[in-house]
Amino acid sequence: MPDGSSSGLSLFPPLAETRFQLEKLAELLQWKDAPQLRHWQETLQHAEARLQQAKxxxxxxxxxxxxxxxxxxxxxxxxxxxxxxxxxxxxxxxxxxxEISRAHLRFKSKSLLDRQFQAALAFLQSSDSSLPSCELDHASERQSLLHWLDEQPVAEDTSHFGEERAFLRACLVGYSEAVGYLSNSTEVQTWSGEESYQHQAWVEQDARAVFLEDLLLEExxxxxxxxxxxxxxxxxxxxxxxxxxxxxxxxxxxxxxxxxxxxxxxxxxxxxxxxxxxxxxxxxxxxxxxxxxxxxxxxxxxxxxxxxxxxxxxxxxxxxxxxxxxxxxxxxxxxxxxxxxxxxxxxxxxxxxxxxxxxxxxxxxxxxxxxxxxxxxxxxxxLLAGEWSHWQRLHRQVSEFVERLQATLSTENLDWEEWQSELQHRQRYLRYHEQNLQHTLKGGEKKWRQHIDHGVRALFDRQEGRIWSSLERFLKQLELTSPKDNFSPNIQSMLWVQEVREQLLRWVVDEINVSLLPEIARLRSEITVLVNQAVEPFFEVLDELQQKEYQLHSRLQKGSLSSIESPKVYWQFPEIEPISFTTTLAFQTPEQLRSWLLYGQSWFRALWRKERNLQREFHQQSQRELKRQLLENLDFDVLNYQENLKYRYLWSGTQQLLETILVCWQESARGCQADLSGLLGQLERLRSERKQLMPLLLQWQSNWRELSIRSLPV
Ligand SMILES: Nc1nc2c(ncn2[C@@H]2O[C@H](COP(=O)(O)OP(=O)(O)OP(=O)(O)O)[C@@H](O)[C@H]2O)c(=O)[nH]1
Ligand SMILES: [Mg+2]
Structure with missing residues (x-):
């Protein structure tokens, strides 16, 4: 029986309730298409979309x-x-x-799968030239390869490729079932309700799991x-x-x-x-x-x-x-x-x-x-500090709007001109600050880009950066195991390649990632702080303007809403999947392996002719050559990673952050130009209904205030 003790955490701030209250207000006023109300509703929608991302x-x-x-x-x-x-x-x-159970399965793209498949195949081909080549979308080729894998006795020195064998098998067995989900881009398959249980079958069997890249459940x-x-x-x-x-x-x-x-x-x-x-x-x-x-x-x-x-x-x-x-x-x-x-x-x-x-x-x-x-x-x-302030601003703006409306409805002779000129003044003031904000962001871009550049360069500097010094230590300590007695140079080369690949992976995980990942996090948060510092004064302008207005018009008691301390503006770096160093690294492509293999064969032939100290020479030369190849690959891969980290992750995230900030500022600025001129046409009607309307508005206000008090940050 469910014990019901897991109380849910609601989205913070309470956007759904806010939307509900705004709809209610529109209903009370019988004024569904009011531009001001629509603007607030859109602001909420945007916040909701952002919060869907932030996790x-x-x-x-x-x-x-x-x-x-x-x-x-x-x-x-x-x-x-x-x-x-x-x-x-x-x-x-x-x-x-x-709301209901859903399973979203993201399948690998066809090209990624092909690459992985051919790489594994290249390993096995090194051990046995009788291994048929195979394109995954040819049924007959799949069948003969599967047949070969099933029939071929596993020789002692090929048993090392167990992982590749298992992977190939899984691809071959599962292919006909998975092919419907594979395409040139990554496909997402969604199963809902009872059907969503099917996802379990896809993760528990290798012959299916090999096709998957990501699995997300909604529960x-x-x-x-x-x-x-x-x-x-x-x-x-x-x-x-x-x-x-x-x-x-x-x-x-x-x-x-x-x-x-x-x-x-x-x-x-x-x-x-x-x-x-x-x-x-x-x-x-x-x-x-x-x-x-x-x-x-x-x-x-x-x-x-x-x-x-x-x-x-x-x-x-x-x-x-x-x-x-x-x-x-x-x-x-x-x-x-x-x-x-x-x-x-x-x-x-x-x-x-x-x-x-x-x-x-x-x-x-x-x-x-x-x-x-x-x-x-x-x-x-x-996570939500920035969103909280954004919401709080909107909340205040709506309160102000309703209070103005109440004042308008209860005064017989309203001075529209004064009102209009005040509004125009506000608009000019905010337009000025918006331009300034845009200048600040433009000017900042260059600085922030440089900051990212320096940070990344410091990490990857050939002389002083941590990453290269660690990779060089790896290369220095790298020792290939001695070749087997009955070695075939083909297989031995591939075994060494595999050995090095595994050691490198382990090194990256244990030695490099543990300092790289926190460094990236540090860089990300430095940029976030710098950007926040730059934009903070502009949000203060908004808040001050409103605070002033609000105190002027507010009939709320001190000690309620206005005394609530909001957290500092704190916009978070957006949710972008970080670039993985480990998966960018060397020895991923079959071409590299093949070239290494060819090298091994020619070496073997050359040595054979000389017929002396074959095994030791082969070992030493291989080690030298493998290190050279590895270094070459690493040079390329690290540079590639560095550029991706800079542009696809840090810079692209910063740009998104800047866009969000600008949009939020503009939304808030527009929201505080509570323009009642659109109300003119409605005013006579509302005034004639004011006897019924006023108590309802009061009631609405108290619910509205309640929202803000309930959503105080902890
Ligand atoms: N007797 C007993 N069995 C348990 C307990 N917790 C889990 N199991 C069983 O142990 C098995 C493994 O549990 P899982 O939850 O699948 O373990 P896991 O950590 O997710 O395993 P992997 O996904 O394979 O890494 C299941 O059959 C569970 O039902 C327990 O407290 N007592
Ligand atoms: Mg499990």
Missing amino acids: VRIAVLGAVKSGKSTLLNALLGADRLRRGAGILTSIVTRVQPG PGWTWQGTEIADCQGSDSPNPLHFVQVQEYASRSNLLIYVISSRIGIRQADVRLLRNLHQLGLADQTIFVINLDLNEHEEQADVGRITEQILRDLRQCGWQQPHYFTFSALHLLLQRKLELTTREQKQLEFWQDHPVFQISANAWKIFQEELHLRLVHQQSQT
């Missing part, structure tokens, strides 16, 4: 089978994410709130608006790229929930990931869930013992006083889930009188409260 992110992390998906399901109150034995989570599965059970929670791959997943995806998602998250199974405790892979999170500066954002396996622990003392052990291990990883919760995710899921299988029913009954039951239930409650607090805090303090 507080929560990453659920942990080892394989620690219960990550189970915990997420417990939070949703339904079995929405596939859970069970084996490595199921092959892709970061993101969950956002939605009514996830009620925290403006947030996203992600079920990440296990820290000990055998696929090294999974670790990268987890690292990258975690580094963008505001909160991390690390799940540790009480049955298993902390494993070696956890230690690596935990240290990594620490280095990324995410320690304070991490909370731990010790997932109790109720079948394993008969009594409380046992739980205590295990908890102690886990805490000791966490201290080793850098958490002196970890924030942790101890409960059984499966138990809570079964309690909340609506339809139970007979087995689940039995399990639940069996646990009914379990001595640890109460500890688990209490911890769950506190866990949810903690989650709520942290999310609200994140939303109000950082």
Whole structure:
């Protein structure tokens, strides 16, 4: 049964209610097409669209089978994410709130898939020239390759290409089912309602998961608006790229929930990931869930013992006083889930009188409260501060508008001329400031661009930058393993290529990303602060103007609305997917591999003719050549990454930020030119109705004021 204790977090500020109240006002005044009201409604729509993008992110992390998906399901109150034995989570599965269940699956583009497929094929071809070539869209070629893979005995020295074999197989087996979703661009497939369960089949089988690039679920059970929670791959997943995806998602998250199974405790892979999170500066954002396996622990003392052990291990990883919760995710899921299988029913009954039951239930409650607090805090303090001020301005403007209207309706002889001239004065004043704002943004662009340029250049400087010094250290320490006795130079070359690729990947994850990702975050926040500082005075102009007007006309008591302190203008860097250093790096393309392979073969022939110390020479020369090739590739890839980071991420984000700021300023400026001239035609009618209208307006005002008081930032 759902316990209903997860209270939802509403979008902050309360846009939907604001829209509702504005509609009500239009109704009261029977004035649906008033330009001023329409302007405010549009302002709200824009804010809503921006807030749809802005997300507080929560990453659920942990080892394989620690219960990550189970915990997420417990939070949703339904079995929405596939859970069970084996490595199921092959892709970061993101969950956002939605009115009904929806699954959005983004498929790889045809060209990306082809590239990956041909690269894997090139590896295998090196080991066996009888391997047929294959274009994925040729059914007969697929069939013969699959046949070859099934029939060919796996020789000892080719067993190293297990990963490539598995990938090729998955592509071949799943292709006919996936082909409908593949095209030249990335395709998004959406399943709604009952159909949305189909997504589970796509993530749990390799023959389908290989075609996927991204998976987003909308779930009514996830009620925290403006947030996203992600079920990440296990820290000990055998696929090294999974670790990268987890690292990258975690580094963008505001909160991390690390799940540790009480049955298993902390494993070696956890230690690596935990240290990594620490280095990324995410320690304070991490909370731990010790997932109790109720079948394993008969009594409380046992739980205590295990908890102690886990805490000791966490201290080793850098958490002196970890924030942790101890409960059984499966138990809570079964309690909340609506339809139970007979087995689940039995399990639940069996646990009914379990001595640890109460500890688990209490911890769950506190866990949810903690989650709520942290999310609200994140939303109000950082993410939405700018939007909050924007909304607050609109709120004040509408109040002012209604008060003016009331004044107009209750005065018999209104001095329109005075009113008009005041409005014109305001318009001139704001136009002047708008021009200034635009000048400031134009002038700032050059400075900010330079700031980004310097920052990125400092990171990637060949002499002094951290990235190259780290890459050079990598190249220096790189040692190829000795060749096998019965080596075939073809296979040996490919094995070395693979070996180097894996080592490089690991190096980037453990040595480079841990400093690169925080540096990028720092650069992003520096730019954000600089831009905010530059535009702040312009928002102050708006606020001052309004404050003055507002105090003049306001009949509200001091101590209510006007005394509420708004947070400082704080516009956030927009949501753009960061560029991944790891996936930009070398040895991705089959061409590079092929050229290396050709090189290896010619070397072998040349050496063979000389017939001396073949193996050692081959080893040494290969190492030299591979390092040279790698360096060449790295030169190109790092430059490529650097440019993308600068232009496609930092600069493009800054431009978006500037656009948003300008639009918001203009919206607010227009909103405070509360132009009642459009009202002239309506005035006689409204005046004749004022006896009924005034009390209704008063009532409306009190609801309107209520909105603002309820939405105070925490
Ligand atoms: N007995 C018991 N089983 C549990 C508990 N939590 C999870 N399980 C089971 O353990 C299995 C693995 O749980 P998942 O939630 O799929 O684990 P995961 O961490 O998402 O695993 P991957 O996605 O493969 O990394 C599932 O069959 C769960 O039902 C628990 O507290 N007690
Ligand atoms: Mg899982």
